[in-house]
Amino acid sequence: MVRSVLDVDSVGPMESDPPSDLQTEAHPKNRFGNELPRVDLFVCTADPVIEPPMMVVSTVLSVMAYDYPPEKLSVYLSDDGGSELTFYALTQAAIFSKHWLPYCRNYKVEPLSPAAYFKSAASPRDHTKHRQDFIVIQRLFEDLKNRIEKVTNIGRVPKKLRLEHQGFLEWDSFTSPRDHAAIVQILLDHDEDTEGHSLPKLVYMAREKRPDHFHNFKAGAMNALIRVSSMISNGPIILNVDCDMYSNSSDTIKDALCFFLDEEKGHEIAFVQYPQCFENITKNEVYGGSLRVLREVDFHGLDGIDGPLYVGTGCFHRRDILSGKSFCNSSDQGSKLTDWKSEKDTHCNQRETENIQILASCTFESDTEWGKEIGLKYGCPVEDVITGLSIHCRGWKSVFHNPKRNAFLGVAATTLDQTLVQHKRWSEGDLMILISKYSPAWYGIGRVHPGLLMGYMMYCLWATSSLPTIYYSIVPSLCLLNDVQLFPQVSSIWFLPYAYIIISITAYNYLEFLRCGGTTRGWWNDRRIWLYKRTSSYLFALLDTILGSDLSFVISSKVIDTDVHERYEKEMIEFGVSSPLSIAVATQSIINMICFLGVCYKINV
Incomplete structure (x- = not known):
């Protein structure tokens, strides 16, 4: 797609760089004047x-x-x-x-x-x-x-x-x-x-x-x-x-309009998604909260195949498309x-607003298409993702814009419990999409680019990844404790495929994280948190979906206790309140520790 958007340079709190002639001409404010939407x-x-x-x-x-x-x-x-x-x-x-x-x-x-x-x-x-x-x-x-x-x-x-x-x-x-x-x-x-x-x-x-x-x-x-x-x-x-998620750049609206008003491709664009960025991320990202690889790699990849997912915040929409309009690739769109x-x-x-209040009543949507064909979709904890998928399935495209100066800055989780609860909601909602009528596995086939379907499936399968991860993180330790040979010996030629896979994947993941601006310790923290999430958040999301638990939407607290904040700044893990999610993490750690101590005892004996 032709890009006509400014990259806003990061500037200090008191000044900004003057726009160049090219930038001045590119901005819709200068091209359309009072005709701006x-x-x-x-x-x-x-x-x-x-x-x-x-x-x-x-x-x-x-x-x-x-x-x-x-x-x-x-x-x-x-x-x-x-x-x-x-x-x-x-x-x-x-x-x-x-x-x-x-x-x-x-x-x-x-x-x-x-x-x-x-x-x-x-x-x-x-x-x-x-x-x-x-x-x-x-x-x-x-x-x-x-x-x-x-x-x-x-x-x-x-x-x-x-x-x-x-x-x-x-x-x-x-x-x-x-x-x-x-x-x-x-x-x-x-x-x-x-x-x-x-x-x-x-x-x-x-x-x-x-x-x-x-x-x-x-x-x-x-x-x-x-x-x-x-x-x-x-x-x-x-x-x-x-x-x-406060606004961090004064040019954000004008940048987004450059996509919508593009003469060649603007009529195809349904929404422009900005990344979720956070102002309170520590240097080494103790909870992996920056979503660094998703922001710098995954979403840019999706941008090349009809656009990224809608993530619920920092997103510009066309009103008529949210109202259920389908794309018609005709010459008069523009x-x-x-x-x-x-x-x-x-x-x-x-x-007059008293008459408008009926539009915000709880009975207004009864026997209407709101939440089905009009507006955001209902029945899923991640209403943003399923809404974006339905928009893509109606023929529209989206854009991911990641300017040099972050457009929005929010507050990331400062305790392990907040992180696990948030990812449980996300993974449970994505799994519900997978088994719904809007599943990319069948609803999106023929409607959406195959690469974009794979992008959606990657998130929809988060919860199911808990099972192989639990097996991988516990069974090898138990086998080691009981002298059960699970892998080929190092001296065997059959050990080479295992070594190649482990080394190559780990090296690629590490270099990718560093290339996105992370640190070595930040990468290690990120790997650790992914293990915690897969063996707790994703597992409970899978179980809740299978058991048909009531739909819930847990809001993350934005109030930070002074002591918790100090420990967070020192990058000390804070478990927060006791919950089944943290108990699952602790149980897994105890099992591995017992197996390790048992093996050490056998060696010494």
Whole structure:
């Protein structure tokens, strides 16, 4: 595919390199001017306890500050916890955005998250005006942080603060995070900032939750966002990010649009996927959380055969394709810029949003195709992967864009338990795809490139790889303890094939990891974690699928204990809470240790 996207160089927190003439011409902002499409930005959160409101609003502020016409941006926060704490934090962020966005615009701020920016930026010394503005905006951010954290710590919004915004009236009849009515509040309707420029539209949404209606986890929230946004802004391009994945580059939207607006291949592209990158990865990646090889090798390979998987965050979609549109390879497809230009933004007042709330009700999808042929797919813990597969099967292609400067940065797991739980959900969901009607083993044949089908199958077979791995990690030790010869002797010629396979695979894996920027110790940690995951996470995912356990979606906590964080920085393994997953790892280790000590005893005797 023809690439017309900028590679954004990594820059410091206070400045960015000026674009070259070629870069200036390539960007869609300079090619299309005011005819650029509107973009709706979706941020999803679910629990104010494990996903702190301050982290959520920092992500929201980062996507509001993109270098893109603000009158064409609309930011939606889906709060699946229906928390007044999150709503309060967003109201305060809306006020702060009137100062933050002008500061980002005037001084080319990177990263765009105020929390990340002030964590790494130092007060400028060479520009008096810049220094004064820095001190002012930093003080405003600290005030914002203190207000939000004070309310979060007491666990409720005081009555005096509730009087500041009429939206808090929605919580008068509030019952619980799992039992409440739909809430839609427009906090900013392209209001002006302190310099008179337009601000992006900012909308809070908490879809209706009732105990007797299954809510379909994140997929249900995303589908509610698609419907609600279609009545408020209806941007033809949608970006969805998790609440912990803040924007790290101001050019991300413009880069993605270069693919969609490409004159030759743009009409084939359904979504543009950015990699998941993390800001808290240690040097030697004690939990293998960087997904380094997947990001630098696997997804680039898939990009050459119709595109990568949809991984649930950091992804730009065409709205009409999420609505079930199939690809038609006709000459009149094109980039559809004229259609995007003709669409108009809607200015809704708060009274009109009351009518929109029905779109976020728990009964709206009854007897419809939502979750089946429209929107994200239901019935699978990895709704993103199965949705991307169905899009590929309808004839569309995707793009993997991995710029030099990371587009998004999130928070990786800081304990072994978090890592194992996360991979259990992923592997269980992928296995459910394998045995579903959307399985690449049969549904994708003839619809998707064979190489891409193999790419999907690689992940779908994660859970089943637990069985041979357990055999390999335990049986040889037991055989050694009991003097059972499992492999040919070293002096035998039949030992050479085993030696060749082990050495060649290990060497290739090691060199591949180093080539992707890893360290030797990081590679060793990565191999160890893969063994832990295959003998615990993948095994329990396989058993749960076979036994038909209830579908679950466990959210990883983004709150890091101080002591845990210190041990994580020292790259000490933290088991976290006791669980069957960690017990499986410990049991395997004990078996191998007993076998080793038994062999040593026999040798000495």
